[in-house]
Amino acid sequence: MTTGNDKQVRTDFIERMGLVAQAENMPRSAGRLFALLVYDGGAVAFGALAEMLQISRASVSNSVRLLEERGLVKRVTRPGERQDFFEVAPNAFAALLAASAARVAAARTEVAKTLGELPDEAQGPHERLTEYLGFYEAIGEGLNIAISRFGDRKKS
Amino acid sequence: MTTGNDKQVRTDFIERMGLVAQAENMPRSAGRLFALLVYDGGAVAFGALAEMLQISRASVSNSVRLLEERGLVKRVTRPGERQDFFEVAPNAFAALLAASAARVAAARTEVAKTLGELPDEAQGPHERLTEYLGFYEAIGEGLNIAISRFGDRKKS
DNA sequence: CATTTCGTTCAATATATTCTGAACATTCTG
DNA sequence: CAGAATGTTCAGAATATATTGAACGAAATG
Structure with missing residues (x-):
């Protein structure tokens, strides 16, 4: 689809991904920055990021720090x-998956902790929290499968 | 573990789940409300929720509406x-999984949309966005597996 | 039928988050 | 070494989100 205004496609992508990031508990500008790097490929200068995204250099500094911490940007x-x-x-998407898995594991641990503290006579809560735990285990396993499949996909 | 203060265990669980909910883009009080229902089991009155959670009735109204919309509470x-x-x-945890899957699908769609709009000469972006798409597909498949496995778990 | 109870809505408040400009330390340049 | 460029930090501004009290309509009560 060669419509000519490919700059617009790029801008739209960056903005959309900013919103997606926001929906996943990440600052919008970090999401936009990441999207820009994905779209353009290669290495982009600090100053160019501020200019292209029209954000302050302080904001670039914070965003890249966040993205580095999560292993998404180098x-x-x-x-x-x-x-x-x-x-x-290099392994940004795998890192994204790993981060999701870690969040689920943390939630799972919270439920497990409560289960451990439960008095013996609390049969009802024990039963229901066990189901809750099963939910987190299921989602955790699903993510692990996604991690391995995504690894496979890259090789092919 | 019969320590005697089982009320404290319950309160701790509710507060912990409030934080977990917050980490998953849900208002804290909605998370606490849901946790209370899970812990106690059975049906709890509107007024009792406000009192036990120490929040206003307006807040209960908003929280239950949100939870109803997501299919978590009846x-x-x-x-x-x-x-x-x-x-x-009845199927609250399955609904939770379905909601996650829907969010992922929405993000996937955004990437796919950009891929469709990409000019033919943009080989680099095309390649990289395809990998991005693969990421969302992997996570989506993982969640689907989690959904089916969680269904199985309940039957056993 | 006046009064209470109940749940919702709305505007305002409170709270949390994100972004910015200014100040700063560091490193490079000429 | 004086000045410019670079990235970080911090306090405050801007923004977004959550919570509340008050006003309201509907329904039940006595």
Whole structure:
């Protein structure tokens, strides 16, 4: 589909992904930044990010720190270049999956903790919390399967 | 573990789940309300929810509406009783999984939409967005597996 | 039928989050 | 070494979200 205005497609993608990120508990500008890196590929300079996304350099600094912490973005430098450059981390999507799995595991642990503290006579709560635990186990297993399948997909 | 203060265990569980809900893009009080229903089992009166959770009735109204919309809670009435009662929906955990899957599908659609709009010469972006799409497909499949497995678990 | 109970809605408040500009330390440049 | 460029931090502004009290309509009560 060669409509000509490919810049618009890029901008739309970046904005959409900003909203998706927001729906997944991540600041919108971090999502936009990540989307930009995915779309453009390669390493983008710190200053260029601020300019293209029209956000302050402070915001770039915070966003890239967040994305680095989550293993989604990698900071690289170049000989002769003073600025920091950023690119999508090699295993970014796997990291995204791993982060989801970790959140589920944390929730699972909370339920398990309560189950352990439950007095013996609380049969009803015990039964219901066990089902709750099963829910988190199911979702955790599903994510693990997704992780392995995604790994396979890349190789093929 | 019969420590005696089982009320404390219940309160802790409710508060913990409030935080878990918050981490999953749901208002804290909705999470607490749901946790209370899971823990106690059976149907709880509107007024009792406000009192036990120490929140306003307006907040109960908003929370139960949200939880009803997501299929997590069911409103029931009782002959002779004027208040509404609320209980965990029969398939609440399945609904929770379905909601996750729907969110993933929505994100997937956004990426797919961009892929469709991409100009032919944009080979690089096409390649990278395809990988992105694969990520959402993997997570979607994982959730579907979780859904079917969770169904199985209940039957056994 | 006046009064109470019940649940919802709405505007305002409270709270949490995100973003920014300014100040800063560090490193490079000429 | 003076000045510019770079990235970070922090306090405050801007924004978004959640919670509340008050007003309201509907339904039951006595």
